[in-house]
Amino acid sequence: MESIFKVGQSLKVLLGSINQKPYGTAFVEDENNKLIGIVTDGDFRRMLLDGKELTDTLEKSDLKTFVSAKEGEDFDQLLKKTNNKIHIIPIVNSQGELIDYFEFKHQTKFTPVAEPTLENKELEYLLDAFSSTWISSRGKYIDRFEEEFSTYCGVKHGVATSNGTVAIHLALLALGIKEGDEVIVPDLTFAATINAVLYIKAIPVIVDIDPDTWTICPKEIEKAITPKTKAIIPVHVYGQPCQMDQIMDIAHRNNLKVIEDCAEAHGAEFNGKRVGSFGDISTFSFFANKIITTGEGGMCVTNDLALDMQMRKLRDHGMNKEKRYWHDEIGFNYRMTNLQAAIGCAQIEQIDQILKRNNQIEEDYINFLSDLNLFDWQKTFENRKKVVWLMCCTTNKREEVMKALSSNNIDVRPFFYCLSEMPIYSEYTFSNRNSTRISKIGLNLPTVKNIDYTRVKEILGTIIKH
Ligand SMILES: Cc1ncc(COP(=O)(O)O)c(C=O)c1O
Known part of the structure; x- marks a missing residue:
C-alpha cells in the first residue's frame, strides 16, 4: 500500500x-x-x-x-x-x-416528496387489461373505476378523464359557463384551477384564503360576487376541506354553480360527507403524486344524470350517443385509457390504507420534530376530516430548511406561488392578503414510507444551532 x-x-x-x-x-x-x-x-x-x-x-x-x-x-x-x-x-x-x-461509501438515497404506492393489485389488473387488448378508452376497468370511485365519494356518476385539469375544463363546459362569465377561484392553488377557467375565456376572480385552513374564504367569495359571477371553484388545497356549508349556501343564494376541485383531497370529509359530494360537479386528479394515482388521469363526479351525459359526450368529441360519427357540438378527446383505469381500480382498493399511512407519517413528523420549534403544522378542525396529501407546515426559516434538506438528498417543496403574484394572472386578483403571506412560509415535507426521521431531525438541528 x-x-x-x-x-x-x-x-x-x-x-x-x-x-x-x-x-x-x-x-x-x-x-x-x-x-x-x-x-x-x-x-x-x-x-x-x-x-x-x-x-x-x-x-x-x-x-x-x-x-x-x-x-x-x-x-x-x-x-x-x-x-x-x-x-x-x-x-x-x-x-x-x-x-x-x-x-465503503454510504450513498444517501434520494427521498422524494411523494411516491405512488403500487404494491396492491396494480400490476395484476394492468396486465389483465393489457392482455385483453382493450388498451384504449374502452374496457371493463373504465366502467369499474368510474363506478367504484364515484361510489367512494358518495356520488352517483363518475366520468374518467385523461387528467385533473381537463376534468375542470369539462365541468365548466358541461355547466354552460361561457366567455365573459366570472368564476371565483382561490389564490392559493395549483395553476390548473385558473387555467381551465381561462381555456373557456371566462374571467377568473381570484380571492383570498382563510389564514387558518388555507382554503378559499367564504366571506371573500361573497364580496367578490357581481352580476356576471356564474360559478365558484373551491379547492380543498393540501387535503383540507373548504367550508362547504357556507360555500353552498352562498351559491344557492346567488344562483351560482359549484365545482369542487378535489385534486389534493381524495377521501377528505366536511361534516361527515366526503369532498366531491357537495358541488354540482367535482373534479379529481390521479397524477402520480396524488393520494391515489393512475399515472396521469382525472375524474368528474356528479349526482346529475344530465351533466354526466353531457360530460361523456364532450369527452368523446361531442359525438351523438345514438348516432355514431355524428357530432352535435365541438368536443374533445379527454378520455382515460383502460390501462390507467386498471391501475385506478387497484388503487381505490387500498385508499384507506394509504390515508392511514399518511396520517401516521404526519403524526411521526410532529412527534419527532415539534421540539425543534421550527414548524407550525397544518391545523385540524372540528367537522373537517382533512387528509394528508403532502406533509404541510409553515416556518419562518423556509429557505434554510429547504437548503439543508435538499443538500442531503431529501426532496422538499415550497407552497404554490399565489396566482395573484404571477404576471399572467395578477390582473384577475380580487383579494390576496392571507394567501401571499402563507404561500411564502409554507412547505411540504416528503410523505413517503421509510422516512428517516432521526436523520431529518439531525439535519434540521443544524439550522437551530446556527
Ligand atoms: C388543485 C389542483 N387542481 C388541479 C390539478 C390538475 O391535475 P392534473 O395534474 O391531473 O391535470 C392539480 C394537480 O396537480 C391540483 O393540485
Whole structure:
C-alpha cells in the first residue's frame, strides 16, 4: 500500500501518501510497523490551518483515535464500523500491523416528496387489461373505476378523464359557463384551477384564503360576487376541506354553480360527507403524486344524470350517443385509457390504507420534530376530516430548511406561488392578503414510507444551532 506513512516524516511526504490509494487517507505506522493512526485529507487541511508547515514532521501527538478492524472480521462487522463520515477501515493482524483495508461509501438515497404506492393489485389488473387488448378508452376497468370511485365519494356518476385539469375544463363546459362569465377561484392553488377557467375565456376572480385552513374564504367569495359571477371553484388545497356549508349556501343564494376541485383531497370529509359530494360537479386528479394515482388521469363526479351525459359526450368529441360519427357540438378527446383505469381500480382498493399511512407519517413528523420549534403544522378542525396529501407546515426559516434538506438528498417543496403574484394572472386578483403571506412560509415535507426521521431531525438541528 503506497498510502503508508511513517511517523516522523514531513507533512509533504504525508500529502503524497494521502494522494495514493485509497485516495484521501494515509495510514500512519510507528517505527515497529504498527498502525498508530489515520490521517485524512480533512485532517491534513486542519493541520495547515492550525499553522503547520509542509516541512514540519508528523508526530504521535498529532494523531487522534481511529476505528480499525481485526483480521478475520466479516463483511457485516466491517460495514457496521462505517458511517457517513468513516468510510475506510484499516484491518490489522495480531501484531497490530496493517494488512488490508475495507472501503465503503454510504450513498444517501434520494427521498422524494411523494411516491405512488403500487404494491396492491396494480400490476395484476394492468396486465389483465393489457392482455385483453382493450388498451384504449374502452374496457371493463373504465366502467369499474368510474363506478367504484364515484361510489367512494358518495356520488352517483363518475366520468374518467385523461387528467385533473381537463376534468375542470369539462365541468365548466358541461355547466354552460361561457366567455365573459366570472368564476371565483382561490389564490392559493395549483395553476390548473385558473387555467381551465381561462381555456373557456371566462374571467377568473381570484380571492383570498382563510389564514387558518388555507382554503378559499367564504366571506371573500361573497364580496367578490357581481352580476356576471356564474360559478365558484373551491379547492380543498393540501387535503383540507373548504367550508362547504357556507360555500353552498352562498351559491344557492346567488344562483351560482359549484365545482369542487378535489385534486389534493381524495377521501377528505366536511361534516361527515366526503369532498366531491357537495358541488354540482367535482373534479379529481390521479397524477402520480396524488393520494391515489393512475399515472396521469382525472375524474368528474356528479349526482346529475344530465351533466354526466353531457360530460361523456364532450369527452368523446361531442359525438351523438345514438348516432355514431355524428357530432352535435365541438368536443374533445379527454378520455382515460383502460390501462390507467386498471391501475385506478387497484388503487381505490387500498385508499384507506394509504390515508392511514399518511396520517401516521404526519403524526411521526410532529412527534419527532415539534421540539425543534421550527414548524407550525397544518391545523385540524372540528367537522373537517382533512387528509394528508403532502406533509404541510409553515416556518419562518423556509429557505434554510429547504437548503439543508435538499443538500442531503431529501426532496422538499415550497407552497404554490399565489396566482395573484404571477404576471399572467395578477390582473384577475380580487383579494390576496392571507394567501401571499402563507404561500411564502409554507412547505411540504416528503410523505413517503421509510422516512428517516432521526436523520431529518439531525439535519434540521443544524439550522437551530446556527
Ligand atoms: C388543485 C389542483 N387542481 C388541479 C390539478 C390538475 O391535475 P392534473 O395534474 O391531473 O391535470 C392539480 C394537480 O396537480 C391540483 O393540485
